[in-house]
Amino acid sequence: MxxxxxxxxxxxxxxxxxxxxxxxxxxxxxxxxxxxxxxxxxxxxxxxxxxxxxxxxxxxxxxxxxxxxxxxxxxxxxxxxxxxxxxxxxxxxxxxxxxxxxxxxxxxxxxxxxxxxxxxxxxxxxxxxLADGTALAFLRDKARLGAGQTILVNGASGSVGSAAVQLAKHFGARVTGVCGTANLDLVRSLGADTVLDHTTDDFTRAGQTYDVVFDAAGKSSFGRCRRVLNPDGIYLSTVPSAAILFQMPWTAAFGRRKAVIAFTGLRKPAEKGRDLALVTELATAGRIRxxxxxxxxxxxxxxxxxxxxxxxxxxxxxxxxxxxxxxxx
Ligand SMILES: NC(=O)c1ccc[n+]([C@@H]2O[C@H](COP(=O)([O-])OP(=O)(O)OC[C@H]3O[C@@H](n4cnc5c(N)ncnc54)[C@H](OP(=O)(O)O)[C@@H]3O)[C@@H](O)[C@H]2O)c1
Incomplete structure (x- = not known):
């Protein structure tokens, strides 16, 4: 072959x-x-x-x-x-x-x-x-994102981020997407309620707070995002760093705001298979694309x-x- x-x-x-x-x-x-x-x-x-x-x-x-x-x-x-x-x-x-x-x-x-x-x-x-289940695993299993919550997706135009914006809307959340200038329209078309351009706006200084910050691109840090998290807010990152590997157990034990990293590729095949079935169902129903x-x-x-x-x-x-x-x- x-x-x-x-x-x-x-x-x-x-x-x-x-x-x-x-x-x-x-x-x-x-x-x-x-x-x-x-x-x-x-x-x-x-x-x-x-x-x-x-x-x-x-x-x-x-x-x-x-x-x-x-x-x-x-x-x-x-x-x-x-x-x-x-x-x-x-x-x-x-x-x-x-x-x-x-x-x-x-x-x-x-x-x-x-x-x-x-x-x-x-x-x-x-x-x-649609097959990469990363966004679903983070939003549903780690953030337990639900209706009425607010989420900021950093890297909203990427493979993980574009799925996250759509799934967050499906879960009923209010979504802010952060991406580059060329992709603002794309992220808006995926359903984001607000879109920020990371080349001109620093979302950590914009004065808005969120229940969840999902750093799908791994370009920020818990330290910088702490101030934009609501009191019980959660910061999720797809990209490992020495800092978050320390912050995750620390924030799990102390304080209200949490930092979480996960490695979704390591999940059991049966779990990934169930998620594949779910995202294909959502796509067939026109909920995600x-x-x-x-x-x-x-x-x-x-x-x-x-x-x-x-x-x-x-x-x-x-x-x-x-x-x-x-x-x-
Ligand atoms: N932990 C896990 O289980 C797991 C699973 C899958 C992937 N990952 C990791 O997740 C990361 C993202 O994966 P992906 O497949 O979504 O990558 P991708 O498709 O390349 O997307 C990355 C996005 O980041 C945006 N970006 C670039 N610079 C940025 C900045 N300064 N601020 C905000 N956004 C910025 C880019 O959009 P613009 O051009 O619009 O800026 C791009 O669309 C990778 O590092 C990957 O290794 C981890």
């Missing part, structure tokens, strides 16, 4: 399309013909092998997993003899384990992996753009990585069309 492979850490050009052996499913595995996958910030971090501590996970001297890609959508091509949950021909959206592998024509996952049925009214690229910055066919994987390195809004999608699909854009 064709796959996007990298064998050394470095710039976008280290990723090349190669022929590699197609995985064969073990007894409880399913083999999925991938039609679309996200090319995410995690893929870029793994490709660069930077920051240095990330190599503890991605490989010390060379990449541990040569094919990147976590979120995928496709069609079940083959199933192992003990598979009961899926059948050949099922259209699914899913997330691989920590070993990646979705930037390829085929990916093999266990039948109990994070998987959900693809709704018929979303195409493969659209459904995979995928945000796609660009689509690149597999052959242009290095371009997709260059796009990531420049910075992006929403999601970058890798398409892997089969013979029966329309030509890739």
């Amino acid at each position: 064709r796959a996007a492979v990298y064998r050394t850490f470095g710039p976008a050009e280290v990723v090349r399309v190669e022929d590699v052996p197609t995985p064969t499913p073990d007894a409880e595995d399913v083999l999925i013909r991938v039609h679309a996958a996200t090319v995410s910030v995690t893929d870029a971090t793994a490709r660069r092998g930077s920051p240095a501590f990330s190599r503890l996970f991605f490989g010390l001297r060379r990449p541990k997993w040569p094919v990147l890609g976590s979120e995928f959508a496709g069609v079940v091509e083959a199933v192992g003899p003990a598979v009961t949950r899926l059948r050949v021909g099922d259209e699914v959206v899913g997330v691989t384990g920590p070993d990646f592998g979705a930037h390829a024509e085929y990916v093999r996952v266990h039948q109990d992996a994070a998987l959900a049925a693809k709704p018929a009214d979303l195409d493969f690229a659209e459904v995979v753009a 995928p945000v796609i910055a660009d689509r690149y066919p597999l052959e242009r994987i290095a371009e997709a990585h260059r796009h990531l390195d420049r910075g992006k809004y929403g999601n970058i999608i890798l398409t892997i069309p089969g013979p029966a699909d329309p030509p890739a854009s």
